[in-house]
Amino acid sequence: VLNTAEANGAGAKRLAEDLSAKYEVGVLPIDVMNMSDADIDRILKEALNEFDISKLDIRIPNWLSVLEDEHPVKKQFNEVIGNVTGEFRKFKHAEMIREKLAECPLFESVNITSLDSGTGEVVIEISCSDELYNGIVEEIIGDAINDRGKFIELLQSSKQAKRIFDQYKTALDQVKATGYGIACPSVEEMVLDSPQIIRQGSRYGIRLRALAPSIHMVKVDVESCFEPIIGSEEQSKQLLDKIMKDYETEPAGIWNSEIFGRKLSEVVNDGIRAKLFLLPENVQYKFRETLEKVVNKGRGGIIVFIL
Template sequence: MNVIDIIGQIGRRSDGDCYLGVVGPVRVGKSTFIKRFMELVVLPNIHDEDLKKRTFDELPQSGQGKTITTGEPKFVPSKAIPLEIEEGYSVNVRLIDCVGYLVDDAKGYMEDGKMRLVKTPWFSESIPFDEAAKIGTEKVIKEHSTIGIMVTCDGSFGEINRDSFVPAEEKVVAELKSTGKPFVIVLNSSTVGAKESNDLREELEKKYEVPVLLVDVENLSEDKAMEILQRGIEEFPITSIALALPTWVNNLADDHYIKTSLNKTIEEKMQQAYKIKDVNDLLPSLQENEYVSSVSLTDVDLASGVVTITIDIKDELYDKIVKELVGCEINDRDQLIKVLTEFSEAKKQFDVLGGALKMCEATGYGFSTAGVTNYDIKKPEVFKSGNRYGIKVSADAPTYHIIKVSTTTKFEPILGSKEQAEYFLKSLEEAYEKNPNELLECELFGQKIKDIIGGGIAGKLTILPEPIKVKLQNIIKTISNKGKTNLIAFVF
C-alpha cells in the first residue's frame, strides 16, 4: 500500500474528497508541511503539465525567524486536483493553510500598535488576526476538511521556545475536538532522533489522546506522509462490526442465547471502541464471553469503517446445542440416522401445515392444502351446455383448516377455613407477581397447578362428541366448495 492508496481510501470514506485542513500555532511549519506534501504526493501524480505548473506556483512559501508569513487562509491549490487512484476512480485533493494561533515572541501580527487585520474567504471585511485564526480553524475543519492535521513544534528550530507554543496548541486541540472531525498532530522537530523529542511526543499523545507523529517537516518523506494519512483515517469512527462465526452458529435462530450473548457483548464494547484505532481493544473483551474460545481481527476496511472479527466458539458447545435442538443425545451413527429420519418425517408434515399454523396464530384461522401427489384426479368427461359441449376435469384435494379457540378451565378447591384460603391465596399471589408462569409451578394437594389446568383443558377437548366434529367438518366443506358466505349456527 502506498500514499495514493491511502488517499483513495479516504476518498471512498468521504464521497471522493481528500481535503486536509492544516492548523496550529504560528511559526511551527504549517506552510512548509503543505509545500512538502504537495511536492511529494500531489505534484508527481498530476499528468497535465500546465496544471502541474499552475499548482506549483500556488504553493505557500516558508519563512524564517519570528515573523509570521501566513496572513490569511489559503486553499492549496485554489481548485481541488483530481488524482486518479485507479482506472475510473479519482479523488479530489486539496490542502488548506490556516492562519495560525498567536504565540508569545512571534512578530508580524501588529500594525501601528493594533492587531493586524486580515482577509478571509468567509467575510467581506477584514477581521483581526487572532479572530481569523479561531474562526478559520473552526470553519476549515468543520466545513472544508476530511481530516485535520495540527502542526506544532518542540522548539528545536527557529527562535521561539517550546513553552511559548503550549497555550496556542491547547486552544487549537480544544477547537479541533469540538468539531468532532478526525485529526492527528504532527510534532515538527529538527531532532527526531533525540530522546527529549520522543518523550515529548509520548507526553502529547497521552495529554491530547490523539495520534502524535514526530516529523522533520523540512525533510518530510513519502513514507512519513503516508503514515500521517494512515493514522488520520484510523481516527474515523467504526461504522459497523461484522462477526465471522462458525457456520453452524450462523444457522441458529437470531434469538438463540449464544447469538444474543455475543451481540450484547459487542454492543457494550462498541461504546468503548468508537474509532477504528480502538478496534484491537475489543478483542480481549470478546474473549471474556463465556461461549468464546478465540477471537481474531480478520479485516479492517478503512474505506467503509467496517470491522470484521472472527470468533470461534468452544467445541463442547456443538454437542450441547445439538442435544438441545433434537431433545436427546446423539452418540453414534445409528442414533443420528434415527433422529434425522424422525425429523425428516416431521418436516414433511410441517411443510403441509406450517403455513396454516402461522396464519392461525396471526388471525385465529388458517388453512393449507396438501401437495399435488395427494390430489385425487377424476377421469375427464364430456358435458353438454345448451347446444355446446365442453370437457370437465375435476379433482378432490385434502385441505386442512385450523381454528384457534380459547378454551377456559377453572380449578376451585375447597381448602377449609377462611384463614387457610387466604394463606394459600397470599402465596399464590406472591408467585404470580414475580412471574405469572411461576404460579403454574406451585403445588396444591401434591399436584402442580400447570398439570391440573392442563388436565382440565384436555378434558374439555376430549368430550367433544364425534357427531359435532363431523358436522363442523361438513360446514367447512360446504362453505369452501359452494362458495357460501353466510352461516347461521344454533348451539344448545
Template sequence: MEDATKYLKDLGSRNNGDVYLGVVGPVRVGKSTFIRKFMEVCVLEHIENEDEKKRAIDELPTTGDGKTITTIEPKFIPSNAVSLNLDEMKVNVRLVDCVGYIIESSTGYLEDGKMRMVQTPWFNDAIPFDDAAKIGTQKVIKDHSTLGIVILSDGTINDFSVLDYMDAEKRVLNEMATLEKPYVIVLNSSMPNGEKAKARKDELMQNYGVPVIPIDVKNMTKEEASLVLKEALYQFPVTGIELMLPTWVSSLDEEHYIKLSLKQSISNAMNEVKIVKDVDHILDVIKENEYVKECSMKNVDTGSGVCLVQLDVNEGLYEKVLNELVGCEITDKGELIKILTEYVKAKKDYDLIGDALQMASSTGYGFASTSLKDFKVSKPEVTKSGSRYGVKVKASASTYHIIKVDVETTFEPILGSKQQAEYFEEYLLNSYNENPLKVLDCELFGRKYEEIISQGIEMKLHSLPEPVKIKMQQLLKTISNKGKTNLIAFVF
C-alpha cells in the same frame, strides 16, 4: 459516537467519499518534499491514465534546501483521488499542500524589509505574506483535511534548530487539537534512528498523545510512506463494528445464547473504541469471550467509520450446538442421517399446515390444501347442456381446517372456613400479582395448579363425542363444496 458520525457525514458530502490528507506544519520543514516523495513512491504508479499521470507529475510541488519559502497557497495533488491498498485497508487518497506558519529565521516572506504582499484564492486584493500563510494553513486544516499529517523537525534538516520551529509547531498542533481532526506527526530527520530523533519523538508523543514517525523525508521509501498513511487512518473515528462470523453461527437465531454472548462482548468492546487504532486493542477484549478462538480486523471503511472484524469460534462448538438443537447427542454420521430424515419428514408435514397454524393463531381460523400429487382426478366425460356439449373433469383434494378454540376450565376446591379460604386466596394473589402464570406453580393438596388445570382442559377435549366431530367435518365439507355462507347452528 454522535460527533464521529456527524463528522463522517460531513466528509462524505464535501469530498465525495475521498480522504484528503492535509500536510501541515511550520515553513521549511519538508512538507512539499513529503508530498512529492509520497506521490512518487505510493501514488503515481496507481494512476492508469497516462494523461492524468503526466498532469499529476506537473502538479507536484517544488522542493529545495535552504531558508526560502516557496509555497503560498493550498494545492490539491493529484486532481483525482487514487485508490491505495494498505494491508487490510483500501482508501482513496488525495493530498493537500500548503505553506506553514512562518518562523522568523526563514526568508522569502519579506521584500525591501517589509512583509511581502501576495495574491491568494480567498481575497481579490493582495494580503501580507504572514496572513496568507496563516489563513492558508487554517483553511487546509479546517476546510480541506479529513486526515492531518503534521510535519515537524528534530533540528537536523536545513539550517533551523528545534527552537526556531517551536512557536509555529505549537500553533499548528494546538489548532489540530482544537479541531479534533485525526492526525499523525512525521518527524523529519536526517538521522531518524538517532538519539536526537528518539528523544524528540518521545517528547511529542508525551505532550500530544498521537503517533510520531521519524523519517528522512527526502529519502522516504514506499514502506515508510505507507506506514504514515496507515498510522493516520488508525486515528480515524470509528462508528461501529461489523462481525464476519462462521456461516453456521450466522444462521443461529438472534436470541441464541452464543449470539447474545458475542453481542455483549462487542458492546463491551465498543465502549473502549474511539479511533481505528483502538480496534486492535479491543480485539483482546473480544477474545476473552468463552466462545471465541480468534478475531482480526479485516477492513476499515474510512467513508462510514465501520470496522469489519472476522471472528472464529472454538473447535467443538459446532458439535455442541448441533446436539442441543436436535435434542440428543450425535455420536456418528449414521445417527445424524437418521435424525435428519425424521426432521425432513416433520418439516414436510409442517410445510403442509404451517400457514394454517399461523392463520388460526392470528384470526382463529386457518386452512391448508394438499400438494398436487395428492389430488384425485376423475375420468373426463362429455356433458350436454341444451344443444351444446362440453367436457367435465372432476377433482378432489383433502384440505385441513384448523380452528383455534379457547377452552375454559375452573377449579373450585372446598377448603373449610372463610378464614382458610381468605388465607389461601392471599397466597394465590401474591403469585398472581408477580406474574399471573406463577399461579400455576402453587400447590394444593400436594398437586400443582398446572397439573390440575391441564387435566381439566384435557378432559373437555376428550369429552367431545365422535359423532359431533364427524358432523363438524361434514358441515365444513358442505360449506366448502356448496359455496354456502349462511349457517344456523343449534348447540344444546
C-alpha cells in the same frame, strides 16, 4: 509532532507519552530540521490512525449469525460485540478491538484480515471451535449425533416435518388471527374420478371430478374452573394472598404454584382435557359431515345448532 532536537532522547519520549495520554492522540518526537523520509512516513501513518473507522466488518461463522438472539451464546456474542464497538472507534484501535474480541472464550481465533487506511474499513474474521458448534447442534436437536447415518436419518425426518408444517403454516396463522384456518390440499392428495360425458340440451361435454382433503382448524376457547375447598375464610384468604403474591412477582410462575400437592397448571390442564375428550365421536362426525356440505354445496347460508 513534538519538535525536538533530541528525538531519540529519554526526556522527549517521556514527554511524548505524557502528551499522548493527556490528549488521547498519537505524539511523535521528531527533529523537524533533520527529518528523513522514514519520519515523514511515520507521521502520515500516525495521522491516518487518528481517523475514525468508517466501517467495521466483523465476519462470524454463518451458523452463529442465524442463531436465535435469545440463545445464551448469541446473547454473549452480541454483548461482546456491543462493548467493543462502543469503546473503540479510531483506526488505530483496530488491534485493540482484535485483542478484546480474542479474550472472549467463545472464539477460537480472531484475525484482522484487512486494514484499508484509504477508506477507513477494517475487516475482522472470527472463527469458533467445532466443539461449540457440535454442542449447540446437540442442544437444538435434543440428541447427540454420533455417526453419519443418524445425521442423514435426522435430515430426512426434518425434511418431512418441514413439508407438513409448510402445508399447515398458513392455516395456523389464520386460526391464531381469526379463529378459523384452512389448509389447502396438495396435488399429491388429489384423487381424480373417471371422466364422464355430460349433456346440456343439444350440447355435450365432459365432467372431471376430483376429491381432495382440506384441513379446517377452529380455535375454541375452553373454560376450566378449579374451586378447591380450603376450610375457613381466613385460610382461603391466605391461599389467595400467596397466589397473588406469586403472580405479581412472576406472572408466568403462578402455574407452578402447588395446591394440594399438585401444580396449578396440571389441575387446569386436566380440566381442559376432560372437556375436550367428552365430545362424542358421533358429534365429531356430524360436525365434519355438515362442514363438507357447507363447503361443497353451501352458498352463504346459515347453520343453526340446537342443543
